[in-house]
Amino acid sequence: MTGSALPADLDDTTVTDAAVASFQDTPDPRLRACLSILVEHLHAAVREMELTLTEWEEAVDFLTATGQKCDDTRQEFVLLSDVLGISSLVENINHRMSPGATEATVLGPFHMTGSPHRELGDSIDDMGRYEPCLVTGRVVSVDGTPLAGASVDVWQADPDGYYDVQRPDVVPPGNGRGLFTTDDEGRFWFTTVVPSHYPIPTDGPVGGLLTATARHPYRPAHIHFIATANGHTPVTTHIFVADSPYLDSDAVFAVKRSLVRDFGRVDDPDTAARHGLPHPFVHADIDLVLEPARREELA
Incomplete structure (x- = not known):
């Protein structure tokens, strides 16, 4: 049985590059570019704010509630x-x-x-x-x-x-x-x-x-x-x-x-x-x- 080497541990300085690299095989070049830019800027904002776990949870709840408020006549x-x-x-x-x-x-x-x-x-x-x-x-x-x-x-x-x-x-x-x-x-x-x-x-x-x-x-x-x-x-x-x-x-x-x-x-x-x-x-x-x-x- 052949083993494989574990990747290096990711931290707050390296996870952004890893996330961007995960899109490298995206067939649509425009989608690949947009996702890469979006991830880079979102990570930069989170890093600059030093977002807390509580704030992250509140943001997720806010976006969830925003989706739940949408219907056929309300966006x-x-x-x-x-x-x-x-x-x-x-x-x-x-x-x-x-x-x-x-x-x-x-x-x-x-x-x-x-x-x-x-x-x-x-x-x-x-x-x-x-x-x-x-x-x-x-x-x-x-x-x-x-x-x-x-x-x-x-x-x-x-x-x-x-x-x-x-x-x-x-x-x-x-x-x-x-x-x-x-x-x-x-x-x-x-x-x-x-x-x-x-x-x-x-x-x-x-x-x-x-x-x-x-x-x-x-x-x-x-x-x-x-x-x-x-x-x-x-x-x-x-x-x-x-x-x-x-x-x-x-x-x-x-x-x-x-x-x-x-x-x-x-x-x-x-x-x-x-x-x-x-x-x-x-x-x-x-x-x-x-x-x-x-x-x-x-x-």
């Missing part, structure tokens, strides 16, 4: 990514756009249910209890070419600060959501309500983290958009209400100056009548400017 891990600034960082890295393209920002945790298809001019407010607001815009390429047949996915909170999935016993599914297709001139328009600023969910582990770190949970008022067009890179973005609280301290680090819009009152009886609105009415406008897709995106 606590996305929320955690948001409040740590990771979501914003990933968006910024992956959307280094040409000058003039619409800036991207975070998806957020509430794009967990499909938006209903709606016709141009429809209302996404299925409750009808609030003052209507007209939102207009275009989807265009960076050279100004209108993008006909583009998809514009929209979702937002209501004036009380809630998404439909947060109050399923009060509002119908799809309230505050709509999936639109641009016309031949790349235009889209719909009616809605001016959303409110609101707190991100605080009834889970992420809320506990904010409390422990004396951070507020609020987001400024905004409307979400995802614009998609053939031959172009999609953009996930918001428009923010110009006079909303928390523009300077968004809990998820998503505000960009180029995305702040006036939701102003317009006294235009003809436009109001064309859209079935009272006058004066509230109006906001945005052009969603897409960059042509890179070659690898078209492959």
